[in-house]
Amino acid sequence: MKNKDKFNLNYLEQISNKPKVFSYSDRRGFWDDKYISKKMLEAHLNPYLDAASRKYQTIKKSCKWMVESLELKKGDSLIDLGCGPGLYLNELYNYGLNLTGIDYSKRSIEYAKEYSNKNNIDIKYLYKDYLTLDYSGKFNVATLIYYDFGCFKKSDVKKLLKIINSLLKKNGYFVFDVQTPYYTDLKEERSNWQVCNGGFFSPNKYLELQNKYYYPEYETRLNQHIIIEDNGYIKEYRLWHKHYTLERIKTLLNKSNFKIKKVYSNLLGSKYNKTSKELGIIAQKK
Numbered sequence: 531m532k533n534k535d536k537f538n539l540n541y542l543e544q545i546s547n548k549p550k551v552f553s554y555s556d557r558r559g560f561w562d563d564k565y566i567s568k569k570m571l572e573a574h575l576n577p578y579l580d581a582a583s584r585k586y587q588t589i590k591k592s593c594k595w596m597v598e599s600l601e602l603k604k605g606d607s608l609i610d611l612g613c614g615p616g617l618y619l620n621e622l623y624n625y626g627l628n629l630t631g632i633d634y635s636k637r638s639i640e641y642a643k644e645y646s647n648k649n650n651i652d653i654k655y656l657y658k659d660y661l662t663l664d665y666s667g668k669f670n671v672a673t674l675i676y677y678d679f680g681c682f683k684k685s686d687v688k689k690l691l692k693i694i695n696s697l698l699k700k701n702g703y704f705v706f707d708v709q710t711p712y713y714t715d716l717k718e719e720r721s722n723w724q725v726c727n728g729g730f731f732s733p734n735k736y737l738e739l740q741n742k743y744y745y746p747e748y749e750t751r752l753n754q755h756i757i758i759e760d761n762g763y764i765k766e767y768r769l770w771h772k773h774y775t776l777e778r779i780k781t782l783l784n785k786s787n788f789k790i791k792k793v794y795s796n797l798l799g800s801k802y803n804k805t806s807k808e809l810g811i812i813a814q815k816k
């Protein structure tokens with residue numbers, strides 16, 4: 531669907547039906563939308579909110595844990611995929627690392643660059659889709675933080691792992707987190723609607739139809755938002771999320787020339803157990 535199609539009931543019925551698993555809407559059109567990215571940046575920058583980013587204190591602890599557990603030294607290089615406004619990179623900068631951030635939200639990257647300039651911080655930022663990167667062999671560490679690994683269909687996961695593998699030096703680390711099937715609270719299906727007088731999706735008056743779908747055979751959920759503006763234009767945003775078991779992750783990593791070095795219950799180093807709701811994974815390039 532194109533994001534400028536006009537409202538009509540048959541069409542609405544058609545687009546609010548449960549879609550095929552992992553049929554994307556325009557992913558970039560969500561993260562890089564001029565208005566949505568502004569609301570998203572506000573959420574990233576709220577230090578007390580686990581929303582677009584985690585709370586500031588969690589980010590700080592997570593960076594300390596990462597540096598200590600990977601035994602990173604001054605000058606080691608790290609690339610953060612989907613860095614948002616650079617909250618993790620700003621913390622990691624205190625450890626003397628050589629840092630690169632990549633994101634396709636123009637607003638986040640502009641904010642991150644401006645923050646670096648103002649604070650005399652030397653971090654390289656790229657406004658780019660990380661699924662199109664073609665660097666090779668430069669980095670000691672690559673990170674993908676806040677469950678973004680789960681947002682991709684199988685072919686993109688393979689592509690992403692291939693790209694990350696080629697970004698890393700031999701024995702380099704890939705650090706990421708996923709939700710597991712024990713994230714049970716997110717599995718219910720429901721639909722609701724609301725009329726907003728300006729909100730997260732648009733500054734104008736709009737009707738939002740929200741459908742939450744679950745695909746048990748794929749352990750995947752969808753949060754779909756259909757936005758109908760006062761002028762009749764419709765936009766559709768689909769946020770996909772796959773829950774991964776440790777076994778599935780191991781298989782995927784193995785096939786992509788990685789091995790698991792260590793697994794935790796989160797990216798703070800909490801002990802892993804079989805019913806962990808999330809996994810914090812340190813993978814190593816073979």
Ligand SMILES: C[S@@+](CC[C@H](N)C(=O)[O-])C[C@H]1O[C@@H](n2cnc3c(N)ncnc32)[C@H](O)[C@@H]1O
Pocket residue numbers: 561562582583584611612613614615617618632633634635638658659660661674675676678
């Ligand atoms: C949930 S936010 C997490 C941001 C950051 N990792 C954090 O935890 O603070 C996901 C970020 O990934 C970015 N993103 C998603 N897909 C991307 C892609 N293919 N290429 C570049 N950036 C992407 C979005 O623009 C957004 O800033």
